[in-house]
């Protein structure tokens with residue numbers, strides 16, 4: 184069920200540099216990819232939709248498959264050269280927001296809440312298991 188492929192037609196012609204997705208290793212315009220950054224102070228990985236964070240960034244397609252694969256391989260951690268424990272909860276949240284059936288008009292990194300809260304929690308537990 185891939186109802187929402189972000190304008191897959193016409194890969195060329197997009198402005199902006201080409202980045203490599205840490206999930207599928209595919210190269211794409213950075214406008215199609217989500218930037219992930221590491222905050223050493225809080226030891227968390229988080230999306231950087233405005234791309235204002237300094238330092239290294241890891242890039243991933245805004246697609247369930249790519250984000251799930253990257254989480255599974257710890258590709259963000261490796262790409263960002265993070266040592267030690269780091270929380271990937273914020274990335275998991277993006278993944279959850281991309282699940283089919285969710286309100287796709289909502290931004291994946293926007294505020295969560297409402298009636299879907301209970302379901303999100305259940306999915307979170309499932310994702311954590313997959314990360315091991």
Ligand SMILES: [Zn+2]
Nearest residue numbers: 204207244249
């Ligand atoms: Zn990808």
